[in-house]
Amino acid sequence: MPDRDGAADPPPDALGRVIAMVNDKGGVGKTSLVANLAGQLAAADYRCLLVDLNRQANLADDLGFRDDDRDDHGAGLLMSLVGRSALVPVPDVRPGLDVVPGGARLSDLVPLMVGRLQDEGRPAFLALAAALAPVAPDYDIVFVDCPPESTILTDLALAAARWVLMPTRSDVAGLLGMRLVSERFTLARELNPRLGLLGAVLFGTGSRSRAVHAEVRNAVERAFGGHSPLFDTAIRHAERTAQDARRLGKLAHELEREVAAQPAWWAALREGGTTGPRVSPTAAGVAEDYRDLAVELLTALRETEDATEAPGPDAIPEQRTATEVAP
Numbered sequence: 001m002p003d004r005d006g007a008a009d010p011p012p013d014a015l016g017r018v019i020a021m022v023n024d025k026g027g028v029g030k031t032s033l034v035a036n037l038a039g040q041l042a043a044a045d046y047r048c049l050l051v052d053l054n055r056q057a058n059l060a061d062d063l064g065f066r067d068d069d070r071d072d073h074g075a076g077l078l079m080s081l082v083g084r085s086a087l088v089p090v091p092d093v094r095p096g097l098d099v100v101p102g103g104a105r106l107s108d109l110v111p112l113m114v115g116r117l118q119d120e121g122r123p124a125f126l127a128l129a130a131a132l133a134p135v136a137p138d139y140d141i142v143f144v145d146c147p148p149e150s151t152i153l154t155d156l157a158l159a160a161a162r163w164v165l166m167p168t169r170s171d172v173a174g175l176l177g178m179r180l181v182s183e184r185f186t187l188a189r190e191l192n193p194r195l196g197l198l199g200a201v202l203f204g205t206g207s208r209s210r211a212v213h214a215e216v217r218n219a220v221e222r223a224f225g226g227h228s229p230l231f232d233t234a235i236r237h238a239e240r241t242a243q244d245a246r247r248l249g250k251l252a253h254e255l256e257r258e259v260a261a262q263p264a265w266w267a268a269l270r271e272g273g274t275t276g277p278r279v280s281p282t283a284a285g286v287a288e289d290y291r292d293l294a295v296e297l298l299t300a301l302r303e304t305e306d307a308t309e310a311p312g313p314d315a316i317p318e319q320r321t322a323t324e325v326a327p
């Protein structure tokens with residue numbers, strides 16, 4: 001069980017690879033990105049942990065464990081945040097990918113946090129950092145999937161994270177959500193001075209146009225004071241793949257394999273007389289985008305770690321090069 005007395009001061013290195021996926025706006029790709037990035041990295045032998053801070057728990061849909069016996073609807077996370085038990089992730093939701101589920105039980109968290117904030121002030125936001133500190137060193141990367149418009153839950157993530165990764169769509173609402181994050185980000189650094197912005201990701205875009213990318217880059221720059229780490233890789237718009245993913249509980253690179261394995265529509269028709277729902281071939285392109293982004297993410301982590309600190313024994317191993325992030 002985590003030592004609650006140590007809650008205000010978790011060892012900083014234990015949390016050095018915790019990445020909070022944040023944007024105040026819903027529907028900008030936070031959950032899709034954590035599921036697919038972690039899925040790609042786990043397939044390439046990186047140990048990943050996902051923590052779901054959402055009451056809606058779409059992560060359970062994307063990874064296909066909604067309501068099965070692994071889904072505790074956030075009960076374990078809640079207990080660990082109030083210090084009643086240690087955080088115990090669900091192991092191997094995919095090989096090498098563990099998950100702390102979110103869900104309806106997290107509704108109890110907001111009033112509990114309000115009480116703790118009254119008693120302890122802002123250090124109460126360090127509860128997630130304290131819960132994660134004993135388990136985070138078991139992983140190469142930990143992603144925290146943040147909810148929209150829930151400042152208390154997002155503040156818990158910002159107090160625990162080393163990095164913020166921020167998806168946005170190219171529309172005004174997504175960009176405004178980003179600006180709201182930048183305000184919370186500034187506040188969170190008073191409690192967690194190591195917090196940095198790893199980058200922003202353009203999500204669900206139908207455009208490869210340089211003008212759209214430049215506009216988003218400018219908006220990131222305006223929100224974060226002249227600093228504009230927009231990742232080069234954008235995740236392309238692919239509605240059918242998004243629907244297939246949540247319907248089947250499969251990640252884009254898993255759908256990509258299904259597409260390759262399914263018979264041509266005319267062969268299926270000839271054999272059975274009906275084709276049933278088929279997996280959209282656009283999965284391959286989406287999987288490629290997530291793969292490219294995973295590579296960029298590893299590169300960015302390595303560069304910042306090289307620049308800011310001597311790599312510890314658990315630094316991202318050099319031998320795992322970008323090209324080894326496998327489908």
Ligand SMILES: Nc1ncnc2c1ncn2[C@@H]1O[C@H](COP(=O)(O)OP(=O)(O)O)[C@@H](O)[C@H]1O
Nearest residue numbers: 026027028029030031032204236237238239242
């Ligand atoms: N590549 C894509 N193109 C278009 N829509 C997508 C894509 N991937 C996912 N979506 C859809 O976008 C919506 C929001 O995605 P989600 O990851 O849940 O965002 P958030 O977690 O920020 O609310 C979902 O309905 C999802 O199915």
Ligand SMILES: [Mg+2]
Nearest residue numbers: 030031054058
């Ligand atoms: Mg979500």
